[in-house]
Amino acid sequence: MPAEKYIKMKEVSERLNRLAESATLAMARMSRELKAEGYDIIALSLGEPDFDTPDFIKESAKKAIDNNFSHYTPVPGLLELREAICAKFKRDNNLDFTVDQIVCSTGAKQSLANLCLSLLNPGDQVLLPCPFWVSYTEIIKLAEGIPVEIPSTIATDFKVTAEELEAAITPKTKLLMFSSPCNPSGTVYTKDELTSIAKMLEKYPDIYIISDEIYEHINFTDAHFSIGTIPSMKERTITVNGVSKGFAMTGWRVGFMGAPLWIAKACNKVQGQITSATCTIAQKATETAMVAEPKSVTTDMKNTFLKRRDILLEKLNEIPGIKCNIPKGAFYIFPDVSYYFGKNDGEETIENANDLCMYLLNKAHVALVSGDAFGNPECIRISYAASDEKLTEAVKRMKEKLAQLK
Ligand code: PMP
Ligand code: GLU
Numbered sequence: 001m002p003a004e005k006y007i008k009m010k011e012v013s014e015r016l017n018r019l020a021e022s023a024t025l026a027m028a029r030m031s032r033e034l035k036a037e038g039y040d041i042i043a044l045s046l047g048e049p050d051f052d053t054p055d056f057i058k059e060s061a062k063k064a065i066d067n068n069f070s071h072y073t074p075v076p077g078l079l080e081l082r083e084a085i086c087a088k089f090k091r092d093n094n095l096d097f098t099v100d101q102i103v104c105s106t107g108a109k110q111s112l113a114n115l116c117l118s119l120l121n122p123g124d125q126v127l128l129p130c131p132f133w134v135s136y137t138e139i140i141k142l143a144e145g146i147p148v149e150i151p152s153t154i155a156t157d158f159k160v161t162a163e164e165l166e167a168a169i170t171p172k173t174k175l176l177m178f179s180s181p182c183n184p185s186g187t188v189y190t191k192d193e194l195t196s197i198a199k200m201l202e203k204y205p206d207i208y209i210i211s212d213e214i215y216e217h218i219n220f221t222d223a224h225f226s227i228g229t230i231p232s233m234k235e236r237t238i239t240v241n242g243v244s245k246g247f248a249m250t251g252w253r254v255g256f257m258g259a260p261l262w263i264a265k266a267c268n269k270v271q272g273q274i275t276s277a278t279c280t281i282a283q284k285a286t287e288t289a290m291v292a293e294p295k296s297v298t299t300d301m302k303n304t305f306l307k308r309r310d311i312l313l314e315k316l317n318e319i320p321g322i323k324c325n326i327p328k329g330a331f332y333i334f335p336d337v338s339y340y341f342g343k344n345d346g347e348e349t350i351e352n353a354n355d356l357c358m359y360l361l362n363k364a365h366v367a368l369v370s371g372d373a374f375g376n377p378e379c380i381r382i383s384y385a386a387s388d389e390k391l392t393e394a395v396k397r398m399k400e401k402l403a404q405l406k
Helices: 023-036 055-066 079-093 108-119 135-142 162-167 191-201 231-236 261-274 280-291 294-316 353-364 388-403
Strands: 102-105 125-129 146-150 173-179 208-212 237-242 255-258 380-383
Touching: 023 353, 055 280, 079 102, 079 255, 079 280, 102 108, 102 261, 108 135, 108 173, 108 208, 108 237, 108 255, 108 261, 125 135, 135 146, 162 191, 191 231, 208 231, 231 237, 255 261, 294 388, 353 380, 353 388
Parallel strands: 125 146, 125 173, 173 208, 208 237
Antiparallel strands: 102 255, 237 255
8 A cells, every 4th residue: 555654744743653544544535536637446445335324314314403403412422322222232232231331422433442542551452353444453553552463364264263362362461352244354253253252351351352343234144243242241341333334324423332331431531522422413313223123224235235245256256366255244355365466567566465456556447455454464355335337347457457467
């Protein structure tokens, strides 16, 4: 990805100089710029559903405006929204929370930042099974924590085991952070796998878990499992979720967490000094989304994603050297492309996944994200939150340009 990943700017703080720009947003920015210059870019870089927010949710927001929901709300969100979230956690995940344990934020991204700022002391370590979502490492670094990557490969469906996690634990380990379904691999950890991780963690009572379940409703196995339901993990797990993905509400900016009371209070304090509560109108829309029977809203979108996954997998598997796992959720494919490293099209040599992404952007006009920001530098991420036509055309262009690498 961009050479200016870590632009050194004398005027800004050391903290900022250590921070990488979000690789997903950087690629989205570059493809927007190229589009504005007139290039026909197919952007499969940003993880955002291409569906519109369902009408009944939009209607409730319009009503909220007319009913003057235009004032500040309590920092963690309107009471009725937090009640709806408690009911959702019980109904969908079998998790028990009281309203005081819920904190709504300006997206799940802020929930994660609130948590890291609340829980990490300088030098505390956070276990990150690879691959992980790009912002995890940078949010941890902002909070002066240390990301500890636990590698995985396509051979194990990008999963790590309890033993591999345990081998990375030190007296400084404070948190385990992961998403299932996973952005970027689409991997879904099963109940048995999470139970074995929980059993191992029982030996380490000072480690907390951030379970990022934002892709809960885009799970093709229909077997979503929340690690927080395991009794020994209940007081140590923070469950993060939101409406961006399942309800196609990325721009509304609402995420939330259910957490042990003292952690919810700490996050409330952080948020109270940084952003206050999220937008009141978006909170009312989220309340409507939470009350709705999720299957009635999310099933059609999920089935469309599944159909696209299969189209994309079939076409990618026809390209020599592209190795794919079968993603069980989310809307990404994360192929291993290391076959192309060292190859050359007569003009440039592909040294790594960053080079390959730039090659495909410049020569095939397809925008993807390099795997190194996700902790797997041999992979690239393809988002299939795009129409069948766009996906088909994108793979055709990729195939043609990859064939020129010898
Ligand atoms: N977690 C994961 C795994 C994600 O992919 C995203 C992407 N948006 C987020 C959290 C943050 O979502 P948002 O801030 O839009 O709620
Ligand atoms: N989470 C999405 C992605 O991975 C949205 C972009 C972002 O916030 O990073 O592409």
